[in-house]
Amino acid sequence: IRDRSTGDQRMNKAKRRVKVYKINDKGQWDDQGTGHVEIKNIEWDRMGIVVKSEKDKTLTILESKIVPEDVYQKHQDTIIVWTEGAEEDIVDLALSSVSYTHLRAHETPE
Numbered sequence: 494i495r496d497r498s499t500g501d502q503r504m505n506k507a508k509r510r511v512k513v514y515k516i517n518d519k520g521q522w523d524d525q526g527t528g529h530v531e532i533k534n535i536e537w538d539r540m541g542i543v544v545k546s547e548k549d550k551t552l553t554i555l556e557s558k559i560v561p562e563d564v565y566q567k568h569q570d571t572i573i574v575w576t577e578g579a580e581e582d583i584v585d586l587a588l589s590s591v592s593y594t595h596l597r598a599h600e601t602p603e
Contacts, residue, residue, distance in 0.1 A: 509590055513544050513555045516585035526554045530588060542588070557586065 513525040528544040535541035540559045546552035557577060565575045574587045 510547065511544060511588045511590040514587040514589065522587065528554045530590070532559070544588070555586070555588075 509530050510527065511530045512527050514522040515525050517523045526544075527547045529547065530542060530544045532540060533543055535543065535556060535558060542555065542557045542559060543553065544555040546554050557575075560577070563575050563577060565573055568574055572587055572589050574585065576583060576585050578584050
């Protein structure tokens with residue numbers, strides 16, 4: 494992961510507390526839980542967003558590949574929203590964090 498502020502390429506070991514939301518069939522945001530987010534390798538060639546439950550560290554609330562072609566939008570300085578999936582499996586997701594700058598400081602490998 495390349496840190497935009499320093500240009501250093503390194504793995505991010507810090508975890509930040511976030512809430513995960515998913516759009517339901519009625520177009521409303523459903524709270525999927527609170528946990529700690531980490532940007533890490535989820536496949537040998539892909540970085541991803543992984544959120545482990547705050548209450549049960551063995552439970553993964555979210556595992557999402559970071560796809561450069563996807564549009565990740567920033568809202569209110571603390572919310573990241575994106576759409577993933579294909580065809581009928583499309584889902585809208587959001588992370589809400591008081592530490593948005595932690596996620597913004599990183600980008601996918603080139």
